[in-house]
Amino acid sequence: MTTAYYSIGEVSKRLNIPISTIRYYDKHGLLPFVRRTESGLRQFSDVDIDILTHIKCH
Numbered sequence: 001m002t003t004a005y006y007s008i009g010e011v012s013k014r015l016n017i018p019i020s021t022i023r024y025y026d027k028h029g030l031l032p033f034v035r036r037t038e039s040g041l042r043q044f045s046d047v048d049i050d051i052l053t054h055i056k057c058h
Helices: 008-015 019-027 046-057
Strands: none
Touching: 008 019, 008 046, 019 046
């Protein structure tokens, strides 16, 4: 089974959260398991999206 990964732009649109806010959460350790490509781009899994949804609700 392969895991789907989404770009920060896709996550931003899906959750209606600004990209800058997602970067802020990542920088401050609220998203500790976000993968990065070799070039440093964030890759978000469904679990990461669930975490962001939970953070957004509080």
